[in-house]
Amino acid sequence: MRYAPVYTLLLCLWGIVGCEILDETTRLQTPDWQPDIAIPLIDASVSIEDLLDVVDSSTFLTFDPEGRVGLTYETDLITATGKDIVVLPNLFIPMPSEAIAFTFPLTSIQTIGLAEGQLSLAFNSNTSEASEVTLNIQGLKKDGVDFSQTFSFNGAGAQREVVDLRGYSFAFANGQLALSYEARRVGTGASVTLDEVVVEMENMDYNYAEGYFGNYIFSLANDSTNISTSSEAQAARFRLDDPQLTLLIDNSFGVPIRIRFEELEFVPQKGEGINIVSQALQEGIDINYPSTSEVGEYRETEITFDKGNSNLADALTSIPRALDFDVDAVTHPNNDPSEIGFVTDTSEFTIGIRTEIPLRGQMSGLNLSTTRDISLTEIDDIKEANMRVITTNSIPLEVRVQIYLLDEQENVIDSLFAERQQVLAGALVDAQGDVVEAAEEIFDIALTPEKLTSVFAMEKVRMVANLSTTNLGNTTVQIAERNALQIQIGFRAKF
């Protein structure tokens, strides 16, 4: 028992120490947590289709059986109708005698089907008895029967009768109409003399015409069609191996027509374009047409320009912004009256183009630049960071990038890289330009404390990119369906 005080003392000491530890926890400073965290951010694979996802309803990618990629642009340039090829005049035909011959103004037209029109017969009568007049016109038929109409009238004075010509057609013999009339009293059948007899045909419109129409010149467009969004992109050197431009013409006119291009020119993103020169364009293009037994049908004409028959490869020296064209067309270009054709009220022809650009060639010095507003909230805790970027590229395209950090007035306050950084190495290609091996590029974006200060201070960012095909554009390359780009980005931050 004499040791009991010792144990009591030890127990008290234990209590004191325990209380001290509990008290310490109230004076505990917030620990300085400085983790170093590394995580992968992005692991993305982008196919060539995704990359070229610039298509609209007119532009699309094509793949040949070997998977080679082409960019095809297809659109209608012009649609022309033939309403104006034949314009029917109003006819005023006085009949000083009971029978006359009238020469139709469109002498080379053989047949005209009327969709609209009115015929009127006007005369003066000097009898007050009930009478009839019969008008006959040979060459104006309905259902194969010549026009013959009888009109009744009472009393003397001026008379006027009107007939709807819808459904009638002119079928000329030697380009002439034979008109005659005969007037008699109803009761006695005695002949009646009429004065100032006039036949008029007005407001005529046709739905079918056949014959020789002469040199009708279609009033077509001097116009431009957009191909791609306008940008500042302009390659210093751009050479496509074998671009093709195809004119596609659908025609339902039954007459010979020749298309003539005064201008056909791809407009580059910058500067002047080069007019496409080809013998076919210079001489004009005679388009196919349906025969008189093929009324209502369309005939296609397709003519392709390539490096063999034109200067297209030279004219297409950049990704075009637009296609300018000035085109007209003329009927019966050979002036041969024996060329009998037809037009209908629905006849038309459409000139379309299809530009096929096999993505095979060389390009260098394509500079892209874009400026965007961006403001990052400062994350005080990050003291230093690093972005690891890995690109695995099986596209024969190499890209160098610089990113400038700008203030509000777009003054450069810093840049992300010391010098322009190659972010994509071009895939290796064989002698035929086909990709044989993907290229990998690994680089770090070091965000030092000083760089982070600039990053958090920036108000805008400008990205400048320089693109070229493999080997700085000095090697012909072929883009293929299997080409893809894999981007992997990791982020490491020290807090």
Place this chain on the structure above:
Amino acid sequence: MYRQYITYIFLGLWMSLGGQLLAQQEMGIHLMPRAFQALWTNPAHYMPYRVNVAFPQPYVHAVHSGFKYRDLVQPVPGTDSVRLNVDNALQVMNDRNLISLNTTVEELSFSFRILKLQLMVGARVRGRLSLGYPRDLLQLVWEGNGASIGDTMDLAPTFEGQAFQEIAIGAALPITKKWRVGLRAKYLAGLVDIQTAQAQLDFSTSNQYYQLALDADYEVQVGALDFGNITTLDSLSGLNPSVDPDAFARNNGLGIDLGVTYLPSERWKIQASLLDLGYIRWRVAARSYRVRGTLNFDGIDPSAFLSPDTVGFDPATYLDSLVQDVTISDTVLDYRTSLSPQFYLSTTYRFPFKLRLSVMGHGERVLDKWRTAWGVGVSKDLGGVLSVGGIYSIRNGIYNSLGANIILKLGPTVIYAASDNVLSFLLPESAQFSSLRVGVNLGIGRSKKIDKN
């Protein structure tokens, strides 16, 4: 001969210094022959009293091998504040560290001696919970994975928790004048068991562009603790474990303790014992839950959710896609767990004036590894009433473990208290383990001859 014994002991002591983890080595009680609880450490131990009764009493032993309080919480020079120095704590940690809580509640035990045969009967509830955690896990939380790019980090915690009722009957018998042997048979009734049967959670950060991967093969076995079916990650939420009432009757097993005491002379006593050889068979609510697979995060593909065909980024769907290669299996088991075998090895020399000097070792198999501890103890009987003692032990490279014990005999009443590390009460900020045992026994019929030893 004695020199040889001592050589063996110190050779073992030297070898044990390479051990990295701690167990629940209770050492001081082994060197307290007047306490009934010494009998639990060696069934061949002869109690100095003819009749002994141990009343209900607790024992608690807590260990943390990772770091000391003062390794983590340190004063800020020039101020009265303290700060967490996690870097320092990580530095002093081992690759794998152990938090362990070992408790025993002695319900009622007694022994008596008839002629030279000592018989004992006892009942106690034993429980242990060991949690092993890797330094990498805390390092990942505190330092991030930046410093471990290109390496594999071990994130798998291991744990072993078990509670069981033990009913023992034992006997000690001298077979010669110098040799006494002891045997104790134990009926075991399992109360609950949970342990990691497989623990692999390898986390790696690639040095390519920091892709993350978690390679998992993690299996937890439970007995008498019903978690229900777990076959998907979703089923992990809302777990409501329950203890099966049939467990006590049906999750049972057997165990034995063996001991020997050698008395080469009146002054020397050498003891050796091998304890807890046995098993418990878990049949009620016994299941295995295993997660296997590799979870890779290589970054997000923006096109997957920026596509016009998709509504937007759905984190839940994305996470589901990440874990699609991970499988969870749930298997009904009927399994056995071995007890954690222990050994005690000690030699005691009695000097004049009832002063005893002992050297001892203890080993226990925990989490599939033998954990050893070695110590030197001294005790003195102050008459027939009071005994005091102390023990210095070395375990897991910890050299500042100083234990103390006291036994007070008031008539038949034996009151005792023992701790293998009293410094944990006086300087808790520098302690990595603590233990305490207090209790009241009855001891009737003292044998001076036996008590002398």
